[in-house]
Amino acid sequence: MATPKRSLRERAVEGVVFSGGMASIVLVALIFLFVLKEALPLLKDYPLSRFLTDRGWQPTLAPPEGPWFGLLPNVWGSFLVTAGAVVLSVPLALSTAVFTSEVAPSWLRDMLKPLVELLALVPSVAIGFVGAVAINPLVKDLFGLDTGKSAIAGSIMLAFMAAPTIATIAEDAINAVPRSFRDGSLALGATRWQGISGIVLPAAKPGILAAVMLGVGRAVGETMVVIMVTGNAGVLPDKGIWYAFTHSVRTITGTIGAEALEVANGEPHYRALFMLGVVLFTITFVLNAIAHYSLGKGDRRAQA
Amino acid sequence: MRSRTLLAAAAVAGLCVSQAGPASAQALSLKGSDTMLALAQGWAAAYMKARPGRSVSVTGGGSTTGIASLVNGGCDVANASRVMKGSELEKAKARGFVPREFAVARDGLAIVVNPANTVAKITMDQLKKIYNGTFTNWKQLGGRDQAIVTVGRDSSSGTYGFFQDTVLGIGRPYRPDMQTTPSTNSIAQTISQDVGAIGYVGVAYAKEFGAKVRIIPVAGGAGEAVMPSLETVRTGKYPLSRYLFMYTRGNPSGTAKDFIDWVRSAQGQSVVTQVGYFPL
Numbered sequence: 001m002a003t004p005k006r007s008l009r010e011r012a013v014e015g016v017v018f019s020g021g022m023a024s025i026v027l028v029a030l031i032f033l034f035v036l037k038e039a040l041p042l043l044k045d046y047p048l049s050r051f052l053t054d055r056g057w058q059p060t061l062a063p064p065e066g067p068w069f070g071l072l073p074n075v076w077g078s079f080l081v082t083a084g085a086v087v088l089s090v091p092l093a094l095s096t097a098v099f100t101s102e103v104a105p106s107w108l109r110d111m112l113k114p115l116v117e118l119l120a121l122v123p124s125v126a127i128g129f130v131g132a133v134a135i136n137p138l139v140k141d142l143f144g145l146d147t148g149k150s151a152i153a154g155s156i157m158l159a160f161m162a163a164p165t166i167a168t169i170a171e172d173a174i175n176a177v178p179r180s181f182r183d184g185s186l187a188l189g190a191t192r193w194q195g196i197s198g199i200v201l202p203a204a205k206p207g208i209l210a211a212v213m214l215g216v217g218r219a220v221g222e223t224m225v226v227i228m229v230t231g232n233a234g235v236l237p238d239k240g241i242w243y244a245f246t247h248s249v250r251t252i253t254g255t256i257g258a259e260a261l262e263v264a265n266g267e268p269h270y271r272a273l274f275m276l277g278v279v280l281f282t283i284t285f286v287l288n289a290i291a292h293y294s295l296g297k298g299d300r301r302a303q304a
Numbered sequence: 305m306r307s308r309t310l311l312a313a314a315a316v317a318g319l320c321v322s323q324a325g326p327a328s329a330q331a332l333s334l335k336g337s338d339t340m341l342a343l344a345q346g347w348a349a350a351y352m353k354a355r356p357g358r359s360v361s362v363t364g365g366g367s368t369t370g371i372a373s374l375v376n377g378g379c380d381v382a383n384a385s386r387v388m389k390g391s392e393l394e395k396a397k398a399r400g401f402v403p404r405e406f407a408v409a410r411d412g413l414a415i416v417v418n419p420a421n422t423v424a425k426i427t428m429d430q431l432k433k434i435y436n437g438t439f440t441n442w443k444q445l446g447g448r449d450q451a452i453v454t455v456g457r458d459s460s461s462g463t464y465g466f467f468q469d470t471v472l473g474i475g476r477p478y479r480p481d482m483q484t485t486p487s488t489n490s491i492a493q494t495i496s497q498d499v500g501a502i503g504y505v506g507v508a509y510a511k512e513f514g515a516k517v518r519i520i521p522v523a524g525g526a527g528e529a530v531m532p533s534l535e536t537v538r539t540g541k542y543p544l545s546r547y548l549f550m551y552t553r554g555n556p557s558g559t560a561k562d563f564i565d566w567v568r569s570a571q572g573q574s575v576v577t578q579v580g581y582f583p584l
Contacts, residue, residue: 060460140497148498248483258486262365
């Protein structure tokens with residue numbers, strides 16, 4: 001008597017969970033299709049080759065020269081700021097992860113871990129404000145720059161945002177390495193550091209890579225902070241990488257964030273912003289895919 | 305910061321209005337120029353005091369936003385710090401109306417630099433060469449050996465368009481490394497931080513920033529350099545003088561007409577002086 005009733009309930013729950021899972025997939029697909037649908041008509045007014053190769057972004061420049069909807073300065077800015085953020089945040093985040101999971105005594109770990117996680121929750125607009133009033137002048141004085149509104153200031157602020165994400169996920173990956181790996185290496189006469197660097201970290205590598213990718217994804221997608229601290233100037237690195245790094249840049253997200261609310265529906269400018277959205281969506285999709293692929297690889301290895 | 309919040313508010317307000325249709329006879333919605341935001345808020349407050357029972361709401365977002373919103377029926381009056389473009393007029397006509405233009409105040413676009421800058425005055429030609437990238441160092445203008453950092457508004461700003469058309473020439477691009485800022489306040493922030501920075505803002509804002517920035521006199525052609533003042537702006541001696549405008553869908557009626565008439569009256573124009581702009 002009880003069995004069919006329970007299986008009915010089980011099936012209902014299964015259905016709810018299934019449709020919930022499907023809904024999020026369908027939603028993401030619909031969002032992407034919407035962005036694509038709004039973006040594609042741009043190509044009638046502005047050929048794809050120009051979008052991909054134009055060096056300038058000046059969407060209201062009058063004809064005959066304008067408008068300019070160049071993808072390159074936007075992608076370059078996003079790349080530069082994100083790359084800088086990775087260089088700054090990964091060593092910091094990984095040492096935090098190793099320290100909290102392997103080295104710190106348990107009372108310290110119990111204090112540190114929630115604090116790191118709290119750091120990931122600071123609203124980006126607050127971080128951006130700190131950047132604009134404190135980090136911009138600091139960076140300017142530190143490196144003797146003409147202006148503090150620079151890619152490097154953006155990288156520092158984004159590193160600050162990405163590091164907690166990377167640290168938390170990397171720590172989970174390190175904790176997932178079986179106890180026996182550590183015991184084994186100690187039993188074989190390895191020091192604690194040899195065990196960490198030679199055994200534990202390599203075993204946790206897929207998870208760490210996933211952590212880095214998710215951190216990069218956070219940095220690429222961040223908008224408010226870069227609008228407030230990078231200066232939003234659409235330039236390409238004609239004068240070398242360091243020059244570019246210490247001067248203003250414009251990111252994909254910064255452009256969309258600053259202009260999307262202020263543009264008339266259906267205009268080429270509006271389409272061009274959606275086109276940037278397509279590019280951004282693709283970038284974050286690829287980063288997430290890499291993260292999930294490497295996580296999956298890690299799971300398989302742990303079971304083997 | 306403030307402008308972001310306002311933008312968000314503008315977006316929300318835009319949404320509500322477009323669902324409800326343009327406001328009722330007693331309530332009036334204004335949208336557009338950030339330059340005119342404080343001015344329009346001042347007018348709204350004084351007008352509502354003078355005409356109890358009527359309400360006027362004001363949002364910013366930029367002249368381009370305001371005009372687009374007017375065309376789409378999202379607001380009753382568009383505030384604009386530049387004249388409407390031909391393409392915008394075409395769009396309004398396609399929607400079945402010819403916008404009416406009202407000059408409501410005068411403004412001098414102030415050129416502001418860091419207080420430590422030693423350059424005493426600037427000509428329109430120098431300004432053009434700074435903003436198109438010909439000049440990159442203040443010593444080319446007789447100042448210190450210091451790289452020039454150009455700061456401007458972002459492309460939805462009427463001030464961005466006015467400066468481009470007036471200083472660089474219509475259809476001439478800004479130098480690509482000009483910083484574009486989402487609000488007038490962040491221009492002041494950058495200029496007070498960076499010794500080599502130069503920027504442009506409505507004169508009322510420049511005054512509000514006080515000692516954080518220095519307003520630099522500007523010479524048009526071969527004339528002498530002058531500061532933006534009531535006299536130089538009214539006579540057009542100050543080369544970056546402009547009108548601030550309101551646009552309506554066709555001839556205004558009811559509250560809109562009464563409001564704009566009041567804005568252009570002696571009472572309305574006294575608000576202009578209070579806020580820091582110049583009366584008609």
